[in-house]
Amino acid sequence: xxxxxxxxxxxxxxxxxxxxxxxxxxxxxxxxxxxxxxxxxxxxxxxxxxxxxxxxxxxxxxxxxxxxxxxxxxxxxxxxxxxxxxxxxxxxxxxxxxxxxxxxxxxxxxxxxxxxxxxxxxxxxxxxxxxxxxxxxxxxxxxxxxxxxxxxxxxxxxxxxxxxxxxxxxxxxxxxxxxxxxxxxxxxxxxxxxxxxxxxxxxxxxxxxxxxxxxxxxxxxxxxxxxxxxxxxxxxxxxxxxxxxxxxxxxxxxxxxxxxxxxxxxxxxxxxxxxxxxxxxxxxxxxxxxxxxxxxxxxxxxxxxxxxxxxxxxxxxxxxxxxxxxxxxxxxxxx
Numbered sequence: 001x002x003x004x005x006x007x008x009x010x011x012x013x014x015x016x017x018x019x020x021x022x023x024x025x026x027x028x029x030x031x032x033x034x035x036x037x038x039x040x041x042x043x044x045x046x047x048x049x050x051x052x053x054x055x056x057x058x059x060x061x062x063x064x065x066x067x068x069x070x071x072x073x074x075x076x077x078x079x080x081x082x083x084x085x086x087x088x089x090x091x092x093x094x095x096x097x098x099x100x101x102x103x104x105x106x107x108x109x110x111x112x113x114x115x116x117x118x119x120x121x122x123x124x125x126x127x128x129x130x131x132x133x134x135x136x137x138x139x140x141x142x143x144x145x146x147x148x149x150x151x152x153x154x155x156x157x158x159x160x161x162x163x164x165x166x167x168x169x170x171x172x173x174x175x176x177x178x179x180x181x182x183x184x185x186x187x188x189x190x191x192x193x194x195x196x197x198x199x200x201x202x203x204x205x206x207x208x209x210x211x212x213x214x215x216x217x218x219x220x221x222x223x224x225x226x227x228x229x230x231x232x233x234x235x236x237x238x239x240x241x242x243x244x245x246x247x248x249x250x251x252x253x254x255x256x257x258x259x260x261x262x263x264x265x266x267x268x269x270x271x272x273x274x275x276x277x278x279x280x281x282x283x284x285x286x287x288x289x290x291x292x293x294x295x296x297x298x299x300x301x302x303x304x305x306x307x308x309x310x311x312x313x314x315x316x317x318x319x320x321x322x323x324x325x326x327x328x329x330x331x332x333x334x335x
Contacts, residue, residue, distance in 0.1 A: 025316035025317065026316060027057075027314055027316055028200075028201035028202045028313070028314050028315075028316065029059035029060070029199060029200045029201045029202070030056065030057065030058050030059055030200060030201075030202050030203075030204065030313075030314060031058070031059060031060045031061065031062065031194040031198055031200030031202070031203045031204070032047070032048075032058055032060075032061045032062075032071070032194075032203075032204050032205075032206060033061075033062050033063075033067075033189050033190050033191040033193070033194055033203060033204070033205045033206065033269070033273060034061060034062070034063040034064075034066075034067025034068070034070060034071050034190075034206050035063075035064060035066075035067050035184070035188050035189040035205070035206060035207040035208050035209050035266060036064040036065030036066055036067055036182065036183065036184025036188045036209070036262070037065070037066055037067075037184070037188075037207075037208035037209060038065075038066060039066075039284065039285070039288045039289045039291065039292070039295060040066075040208040040279075040281075040284060040295055041065065041066025041067055041069075041070065041208055041295075042066070042070075042087050042289070042292050042295035042296055042299070043206070043208050043279035043295045043296065043298050043299030043302075044063075044066070044067055044070045044071070044206055044208075044299060045070060045080060045083045045084055045087060045295075045296045045299060046080075046279070046295070046296040046297060046298065046299025046300035046301070046303065047206050047277060047279075047299040047300070047302070047303045048070075048074055048080045048083065049080030049081070049083075049084070049296070049299075049300060050080075050299075050300050050303035050304055050307070051080075051303065051310075052079065052080050053080075054307060054311075056310060056311070056314070058074075058134075059135065059198070059199075059200050060134070060135035060136070060137070060194060060198040060200050061074065061075060061134075061135070061136050061137070062136075062137040062138075062139065062150075062190040062191075062193040062194045062197075062198075063136070063137070063138060063139065063163070063183075063190065064138075064139040064163060064182070064183035064184045064187055064188055064189070064190050065163055065164050065166070065182050065183055065184040065188075066164070067190075067206075068136075068138040068139060068159070068160055068163040068164065068183060069120070069160055069163070069164055070083060071136050071137075071138070072124065072136050072138060072156050072159075072160050073086065073123055073124070074134070074136075075132050075134040075135070075136035075156075076123070076124055076127055076132065076156070077134075078123070084292075084296055086123070087289070087292040087296065088292060090289040090290075090292065098115070099115045099116045099119055100115065101113070101114055101115045103171060108171040108172060109165075109167075109168060109169055109170050109171035109172070110168070110169050110170075110251065111169060111170055111171070112170075112171055113161060113164075113165060113170040113171060113173070116161075116164075116170075117157060117160075117161045120157055120160055120161070121157050124156050124157050124160075126155060126157075127155070127156050127157075128153070128154055128155055128156065129151070129152050129153050129154060129156060129159075130153060132156075135152075135198055136152075136156070137150050137151065137152050137190065137193050137194070137197055137198070138150070138151040138152075138156070138159040138160055138162075138163045138183070139151075139163055139183030139186075139187050139190045139193055140159070140162040140163045140165070140173075140175075140178075140180040140181065140182070140183045141180065141181055141182070141183060141185050141186040141187075142178040142179060142180060143167070143172055143179050143180065143181050144178075144179050145178075146186075147178075148183075148186050148187055149162070149175075149178055149180060149183075150190075150193050150196075150197055151163070151175070152197060154175075154176070158173070158175050159175065161173050162175050162178075162180035162181070162183075163180075163182065163183040164182060165180060165181045165182050166181070166182045166184075166255070167181045167182060167185060167254070167258070168251050168254045168255070169251060169255075170182075184258075184262060185258055185262075186265075187265070187269070188207075188209050188262040188265050188266045188269070189205050189206075189207045189209065189265075189266045189269040189270055189273075190269070191203055191205050191269045191270065191272045191273045192269065192272060195272065202274045202275075202313050202314065203272070203273045203274050203275075204273060204274065204275045204276070204277060204310065204313070205269065205270045205273035205275070205276040205277070206276075206277045206278075206279075206299070207266050207269075207270055207276060207277070207278055208278075208279055208281070209259075209262050209263060209266035210259075210263055210281055211263070211266075211267065211278060211281070212263065212267065214281045215263065219281050219282070219283075220259075220281075274313055275306065275309055275310065275313055277299075277302045277303060277306060278302065279295070279298035279299050279301070279302045280298045280301070280302070282294075282298075
């Protein structure tokens with residue numbers, strides 16, 4: 001105020017400092033938080049395809065489990081179309097079983113996960129996080145200390161293997177002294193990781209985790225085909241007595257318990273995103289990779305429906321007060 005008065009009496013014509021014109025403002029950097037979710041996570045491929053087709057740049061991705069898997073391949077240079085081709089390779093259930101490497105006895109998990117890791121290394125090789133131009137964060141959990149581990153250095157294949165190690169199904173993975181399991185257990189939609197470990201300005205969460213509405217409307221009540229034939233019922237009964245993964249058996253009960261907890265975790269995480277995309281939730285077993293096409297289509301559909309909102313979110317003139325307030329969370333390991 002004193003400076004204004006002095007300039008008035010001196011007749012100083014200098015204008016006051018102005019903010020940089022909005023036309024020169026940089027486009028906000030976009031981050032994607034890709035959720036866990038088994039085969040349903042293939043919806044992330046459809047989301048990336050639509051963003052690519054519309055020239056929307058993604059600065060960084062944080063992913064848990066399947067979200068980390070897809071995010072890592074994208075960061076390594078695979079386009080949305082190439083990701084769909086990889087998904088198509090798994091459409092045959094026999095191909096999926098070729099990746100199975102049972103543990104005998106199954107003390108740490110049903111499978112070692114090394115064949116699936118070798119399959120991933122066909123695409124990623126020995127790539128390290130530091131070699132990528134695109135930024136990717138992979139989330140896992142140290143099962144001993146209960147810490148969330150956010151991988152952003154070292155071999156990518158190690159991190160993805162750890163992030164996808166579903167407890168009880170895949171044996172825990174040792175990485176840098178941490179005994180790791182699936183990141184979806186602790187952080188199914190890793191929005192916070194983007195806020196904490198990257199310089200993105202806007203975050204879009206893509207969640208295939210069921211919502212409270214899905215639960216209320218009964219879409220999570222069954223994981224098998226409604227009204228099966230007598231032959232299917234017979235096969236299901238036989239399977240139930242032989243297969244630990246069968247509906248109602250030990251591993252299935254354990255997995256469903258984790259899934260129930262993920263619903264609330266995902267709900268809270270999505271509150272911290274600037275926009276949340278939720279592909280349609282429909283009947284499908286978690287391992288239904290043969291249905292890759294409809295999962296990808298669901299990702300495309302929800303992204304196209306929100307394309308105007310995504311573009312608006314990336315306007316350089318969007319003021320910070322127009323964005324949702326990010327609530328802080330308590331805890332050293334919680335971002």
